[in-house]
Amino acid sequence: MQLAHVKELEKKYLLGTYARYEVLIDRGSGAYLIDKSNKRYLDLLAGIGVNSLGYNHPRIKQVLRKQIKKPLHISNLMYHEYQGRLAEKLCEISGLDRAFFTNSGTESVEGCLKFARAYAKPKFRILSLDQSFHGRTFGALSATGQKEYRDPFEPLVPGFEFIGFNDVEDLQKKFTDDVCAIMIETIQGEGGIRPISEQFYRRARELATEKGALLIVDEIQCGLGRTGHWFAFHQFASPTDKTMLPDIVASAKPLGLGIPLGAILLREKVAAAIQVGQHGTTFGGGPLACRASLEYFKILEEGNLLERVRIVGCYFKKRLEELKDLPVVKEVRGEGLMLAVELKVPGKEIVKQLLAQGFILNCTHETVLRMLPPFIITEKQIDKFILALKQVLEAQRV
């Protein structure tokens, strides 16, 4: 099937919610996606942060092949051997105490909001940040601090209020005694790769503790190794630092490496507020996804890939910073392999031009080029991209 035919079918039969790239993907290998005409694209977006090990990883394929001989689905009415093991791993690396498995980031956020309200009842006010993105269902959307996502679907869930990004004064003013929880992304993703300041994180943690409220951290995009730490909040709180750790963490994206899987991690005091039957899901925590996920953690550990992310991330950022002298570049931001170049002009056309040259990235917030490459990306591949990016940016008029 050719791209033109696929487009025709989608145009006729699909709900038109996605502005797709002009490319029909056939297969992938390592850091590359390959289209139907055998053109190779260096994937600097990794399926929006999902394909952290790139494509066609032999070990992931091998465990899936083994698991596929067994039931693909086992309901949550029964035990299988992988959920408990994966929960143990997630607790060990995060410093939290328990896990609940979901199917997506949004579903993780929904659970976080329910668990926080159950814990803090009758308090229900939830604070989140301007420019945040937490998902598109009613709860997650109600916590999302971007008018354009929210407006068409008003009225949303009551009880949500927004704080200026990294605005500690605003935080202190709005964090009244009736607040149930505050939710933050350690690094805002859709919002344009904006890291939360240590001062803001610490004050949010302190206020939550003081007022009997909860700190929820959304690590769906920035967690699970992307910044070179297991979780991005570990730069403020080690897994053993119980006073600074969040109370609830939302996770997803690379957790199942493309097999849908998300997780909510909880401290024991929050878990104690949730009773049997109060929350659930048909598919969450299925054996195929959990097994892929366990192998993901093994591969990261055995290959020392977190250190690799820190090293190659530093290199990538340094190379991007060399472009700061170009008139069109406003700022370079990010940690590990979660990086952005903010431009003084819209970035959509630039993304298109780079796609034509065989590089996949995206533009968020009109002017922010976002890069979330797989952890296996090499310095040589980065150099190739920088060369192309530089040429495209040099041709821009401000």
Ligand SMILES: Cc1ncc(COP(=O)(O)O)c(C=O)c1O
């Ligand atoms: C920080 C954050 N939260 C929540 C979500 C929603 O996740 P999903 O698309 O898996 O539902 C995303 C997705 O991009 C995200 O980046």
